[in-house]
Amino acid sequence: VVNVSKNLFGTGRLVRPADLTLGPENCEPLISGDSDDMVRFEVELHKCGNSVQVTEDALVYSTFLLHNPRPVGNLSILRTNRAEVPIECRYPRRSNVSSEAILPTWVPFRTTVLSEEKLAFSLRLMEEDWGSEKQSPTFQLGDPARLQAEVHAGRHIPLRLFVDYCVATLTPDQNASPHHTIVDFHGCLVDGLSDASSAFKAPRPRPETLQFTVDTFHFANDPRNMIYITCHLKVTPASRVPDQLNKACSFIKSSNRWFPVEGPADICNCCNKGSCGLPGRSLRLSHLDRQRHKMASRNRRHVTEEADITVGPLIFLGKAADRGVEGSTSPHTSVMVGIGLATVLSLTLATIVLGLARRHHTASRPMICPVSASQ
Numbered sequence: 001v002v003n004v005s006k007n008l009f010g011t012g013r014l015v016r017p018a019d020l021t022l023g024p025e026n027c028e029p030l031i032s033g034d035s036d037d038m039v040r041f042e043v044e045l046h047k048c049g050n051s052v053q054v055t056e057d058a059l060v061y062s063t064f065l066l067h068n069p070r071p072v073g074n075l076s077i078l079r080t081n082r083a084e085v086p087i088e089c090r091y092p093r094r095s096n097v098s099s100e101a102i103l104p105t106w107v108p109f110r111t112t113v114l115s116e117e118k119l120a121f122s123l124r125l126m127e128e129d130w131g132s133e134k135q136s137p138t139f140q141l142g143d144p145a146r147l148q149a150e151v152h153a154g155r156h157i158p159l160r161l162f163v164d165y166c167v168a169t170l171t172p173d174q175n176a177s178p179h180h181t182i183v184d185f186h187g188c189l190v191d192g193l194s195d196a197s198s199a200f201k202a203p204r205p206r207p208e209t210l211q212f213t214v215d216t217f218h219f220a221n222d223p224r225n226m227i228y229i230t231c232h233l234k235v236t237p238a239s240r241v242p243d244q245l246n247k248a249c250s251f252i253k254s255s256n257r258w259f260p261v262e263g264p265a266d267i268c269n270c271c272n273k274g275s276c277g278l279p280g281r282s283l284r285l286s287h288l289d290r291q292r293h294k295m296a297s298r299n300r301r302h303v304t305e306e307a308d309i310t311v312g313p314l315i316f317l318g319k320a321a322d323r324g325v326e327g328s329t330s331p332h333t334s335v336m337v338g339i340g341l342a343t344v345l346s347l348t349l350a351t352i353v354l355g356l357a358r359r360h361h362t363a364s365r366p367m368i369c370p371v372s373a374s375q
Helices: 109-116 265-273 289-293 320-326 331-364
Strands: 001-007 019-022 038-041 051-054 057-069 083-092 120-126 136-138 146-154 159-169 177-182 210-213 226-237 249-252 257-260 306-316
Touching: 120 226, 120 306, 146 159, 146 226, 159 210, 177 226, 210 249, 249 265, 257 265
Parallel strands: 136 306
Antiparallel strands: 001 038, 019 057, 051 057, 057 083, 120 146, 146 210, 159 177, 159 226, 226 306, 249 257
């Protein structure tokens, strides 16, 4: 006996009984009314293609509930996913068992739902104390921008987040030109190699969170006073030791060396070579590891373990395009200033000429010597 809530996904969107079957032979549920909250299956243990396994202590009957939604009427869209819920009924071999209904031992539905979920990645600008999201996107050139990358793991196994690469562009398109690479080679913060103090923040606040700073800049020979930053984020199991493909490395100028946020120090050596494995490759979570020894023959979907996230625009004060914010100089004002400077220069030259003329006139007059009375 299996009772299934019509609110199967817990979202308030009810599933249709016609979309539910039990076992490999797709046994249908009992007829239920529209007002019923539950869908009920009653089948014999050896029916519907159920399998049986004899262990030392129990008889284990295995089956599964299948939700296979189909479009309604003439529509060609679906609002729920296909899902498979494994079910086991265990009967102890060393005690009495009656023919009454026995509560089946369920593999929790969330184990199947998690295989369908997508992880929620985020990239945010943070305030100076890292305690809250930055309210204003404006910066003075050279000021550090504090970025926090994060993944919401839900009920997944513990995860560790990495920033695989980051690029700055003038538009949200990460492939636009010009561009400036901030993080490269699977986690090397290469922007810190220049005159910037850009670096990952260590230690992490949590394995699923990674913080780093980037000294703000603008593109030369371009009047626009804003940039966008796009980062490729990915996760690995938190239990996995960081390696060359999954790392967070900063360049420390005082020691002229690369250092990782965590893991062996030598995983950053490849940052100097500019080669840390194959481009674009990342280690994916092993779904087989998570489901080993549990219904290995069932097909399940993988979780999305990486994503490209864009933050911006970051707006810089002080550039030519931003002078309107700080006080602009119109063409008319520029002309008036030029006329004023020319007038001052003319008066100065006139004064110098008059002074020289007077000096010359005084020098050219005859000197008259006074004659004494006795002469």
